[in-house]
Amino acid sequence: MNWRLAFDIAVTHLVTKKKQSLVAMLGVTFGISMFLVMISFMTGVNQFLENMAMDNTPHIRIYNPVEVKHTSIIGTYRRDSSTWYVVRHQRPKDDLPKIKNALFISNQLEKLPEVTGVAPQVSSQVFFNNGPVQIPGNISGIDVKKQELLFSLDKKMDEGSLEDLLKGSDVIVMGRGLADKVSVKVGDRVSVTTPEGYNFILKVGGIFSFGITTLDDTKSYATLSTVQKILQRDPSYITELNLKLKDMQSAKVFAGQLKKQMPNVYFEDWEQANSSILAGEKIRDIMTGVVSFTLLLVAGFGIYNIMNMNIINKMKDIAILKATGFQGKDITAIFLFQSVIIGVLGGLLGLLVGFLFSYLLSITPFPEGTFFRISTFPVNFLPLHYIMGVLFGFVTTLFAGYFPSKKAAKVDPVQIIRG
Amino acid sequence: METILKASGIIKYFNEPEPFKVLNNVSFEVNKGEFLAITGKSGCGKSTLLYILSTMDTNFEGELEIKGEHLHGWTQNALAAFRNENLGFVFQFHYLLPEFTALKNVMLPALKLARYSKEEVEARAMEKLRMVGMDGFAKKLSSRLSGGQQQRVAIARALINDPAIIMGDEPTGNLDKANSVKVFDIFRQLAKENHQTIITVTHDADFAAGTDHIVEMQDGQIIRA
Numbered sequence: 001m002n003w004r005l006a007f008d009i010a011v012t013h014l015v016t017k018k019k020q021s022l023v024a025m026l027g028v029t030f031g032i033s034m035f036l037v038m039i040s041f042m043t044g045v046n047q048f049l050e051n052m053a054m055d056n057t058p059h060i061r062i063y064n065p066v067e068v069k070h071t072s073i074i075g076t077y078r079r080d081s082s083t084w085y086v087v088r089h090q091r092p093k094d095d096l097p098k099i100k101n102a103l104f105i106s107n108q109l110e111k112l113p114e115v116t117g118v119a120p121q122v123s124s125q126v127f128f129n130n131g132p133v134q135i136p137g138n139i140s141g142i143d144v145k146k147q148e149l150l151f152s153l154d155k156k157m158d159e160g161s162l163e164d165l166l167k168g169s170d171v172i173v174m175g176r177g178l179a180d181k182v183s184v185k186v187g188d189r190v191s192v193t194t195p196e197g198y199n200f201i202l203k204v205g206g207i208f209s210f211g212i213t214t215l216d217d218t219k220s221y222a223t224l225s226t227v228q229k230i231l232q233r234d235p236s237y238i239t240e241l242n243l244k245l246k247d248m249q250s251a252k253v254f255a256g257q258l259k260k261q262m263p264n265v266y267f268e269d270w271e272q273a274n275s276s277i278l279a280g281e282k283i284r285d286i287m288t289g290v291v292s293f294t295l296l297l298v299a300g301f302g303i304y305n306i307m308n309m310n311i312i313n314k315m316k317d318i319a320i321l322k323a324t325g326f327q328g329k330d331i332t333a334i335f336l337f338q339s340v341i342i343g344v345l346g347g348l349l350g351l352l353v354g355f356l357f358s359y360l361l362s363i364t365p366f367p368e369g370t371f372f373r374i375s376t377f378p379v380n381f382l383p384l385h386y387i388m389g390v391l392f393g394f395v396t397t398l399f400a401g402y403f404p405s406k407k408a409a410k411v412d413p414v415q416i417i418r419g
Numbered sequence: 420m421e422t423i424l425k426a427s428g429i430i431k432y433f434n435e436p437e438p439f440k441v442l443n444n445v446s447f448e449v450n451k452g453e454f455l456a457i458t459g460k461s462g463c464g465k466s467t468l469l470y471i472l473s474t475m476d477t478n479f480e481g482e483l484e485i486k487g488e489h490l491h492g493w494t495q496n497a498l499a500a501f502r503n504e505n506l507g508f509v510f511q512f513h514y515l516l517p518e519f520t521a522l523k524n525v526m527l528p529a530l531k532l533a534r535y536s537k538e539e540v541e542a543r544a545m546e547k548l549r550m551v552g553m554d555g556f557a558k559k560l561s562s563r564l565s566g567g568q569q570q571r572v573a574i575a576r577a578l579i580n581d582p583a584i585i586m587g588d589e590p591t592g593n594l595d596k597a598n599s600v601k602v603f604d605i606f607r608q609l610a611k612e613n614h615q616t617i618i619t620v621t622h623d624a625d626f627a628a629g630t631d632h633i634v635e636m637q638d639g640q641i642i643r644a
Contacts, residue, residue: 002531002533005527005530316514317517321516322499324508324528324531324576325499325502325503325504325531326499326531327496327500328496328499417475418466
């Protein structure tokens with residue numbers, strides 16, 4: 001079996017019909033370049049959203065929501081009696097949304113091997129006063145050092161720095177949207193009112209932006225002690241604990257374990273908190289897969305068609321080759337080589353075009369959105385995608401060319417020569 | 420005199436439009452170095468017979484023996500290999516591969532046989548082209564040659580592997596008188612000097628008259644051997 005000879009003949013065929021070969025190549029080029037642009041963009045979007053979510057979401061959030069408890073005190077107290085107690089319109093106790101023994105729990109959790117760190121927070125809804133107008137928002141008291149260590153709020157500062165919260169007392173940093181709504185700049189004073197009706201004046205030390213409108217328009221941060229002071233609570237008043245784990249994938253399971261030990265508080269893991277983003281990611285991945293597959297299938301059909309036509313045009317040549325002693329497998333090899341050469345060249349060109357378009361997309365400004373902000377389209381450049389592209393091109397053309405080539409081998413020379 | 424080809428009891432049917440017996444129990448022998456012509460009116464089955472003798476048509480009853488080998492029941496691939504080594508063809512229409520030069524066309528069957536290196540094959544191909552007077556056109560694309568020139572290149576190609584038998588299906592059918600004479604002379608020379616066997620099917624009475632032996636067919640049978 002003379003591969004070199006078959007290759008030689010295949011190349012001669014391709015070079016003689018340059019235009020036709022080019023058209024065949026373009027089908028593969030188009031399929032692969034579109035595949036690349038799509039997968040680069042989709043994975044870029046997914047990664048961007050995931051990073052954005054992960055920047056703002058602790059792996060596990062422990063908090064104490066104010067909810068009606070469905071068991072009544074009488075029911076709990078008289079559990080042994082055979083009487084069934086029904087209490088209508090039970091009102092909730094004036095329970096504070098604080099986590100009992102928060103600092104103790106925080107220390108215990110930090111000792112666990114799975115936990116990287118725990119950042120305590122005390123949060124409350126507040127109104128920001130802009131003259132007579134009241135703008136709703138919320139304020140979170142944080143442990144600045146811990147927050148810097150575990151989460152990346154300090155990297156989101158547009159003006160001022162997180163450390164400014166520690167300089168002086170009663171300093172606040174606000175989200176960009178919120179600061180604009182309240183019409184304050186760094187250095188101004190802002191007045192807040194708590195739900196209980198307490199007023200407080202704070203100094204604006206900095207402005208941050210997460211790029212997510214819901215956060216930037218409502219959130220503000222100050223030190224734990226500042227917020228505890230605003231709410232007129234003692235230093236043990238903590239409303240949530242934010243955990244960062246060594247392995248974030250184990251969050252759900254780990255939260256389940258903790259829940260058993262601490263039944264009185266609520267656990268929210270990052271997957272729950274970001275379920276909509278993650279669902280979106282899954283949908284995008286499926287779409288990418290389906291569209292890629294279709295693109296390559298169509299490119300493959302293009303090659304199949306062209307190879308079929310090619311072979312029909314070359315029936316005479318095949319008959320002559322067979323008459324002079326070429327065997328069926330030689331004929332198959334010749335046309336398979338043609339197909340594969342088209343695939344590889346078309347694929348390589350597709351990589352180039354795909355890269356070009358991906359690059360152009362990555363420098364295109366992204367339209368200012370209401371949900372999040374990003375300067376340009378997020379595009380990933382992973383070598384793996386490019387390797388996949390060329391591999392797909394090769395495999396598709398191998399399959400697409402195989403059947404016509406096998407058919408070519410079965411040509412009956414006598415029928416062709418005698419007409 | 421050594422028998423180089425022997426056909427015994429060849430029977431062949433065409434099935435369209437209805438079963439038709441085109442070859443009816445044909446038997447004959449060819450000696451080595453013979454220049455043989457098969458003649459007969461159109462439709463007598465002579466070309467059909469030739470293609471059976473060529474091993475390209477395996478759909479027949481009867482026995483075929485070439486160079487002592489019984490070829491009945493061989494696979495297509497095995498027959499192709501046999502053809503490559505032992506037979507050469509010249510068709511009525513030139514049937515050169517249009518994308519290749521004259522030289523490359525002649526070289527291909529030898530490259531397939533892979534008995535000699537590429538350089539040797541090229542040298543031998545030039546030799547064959549010289550024999551048919553086409554060495555000056557070696558590097559020309561075959562599609563650019565005239566009919567007579569292409570036919571001579573085709574003969575050179577048929578010769579490249581020094582086959583025992585050269586078979587021709589109306590080799591001068593598409594040529595003018597001058598070119599027909601040239602082709603005839605080449606065949607004559609091959610039979611006489613190289614002792615190669617030549618079997619041609621022909622309509623050309625002058626051509627047939629110059630051969631060693633004429634086999635005449637009518638209605639699927641040999642009427643004169």
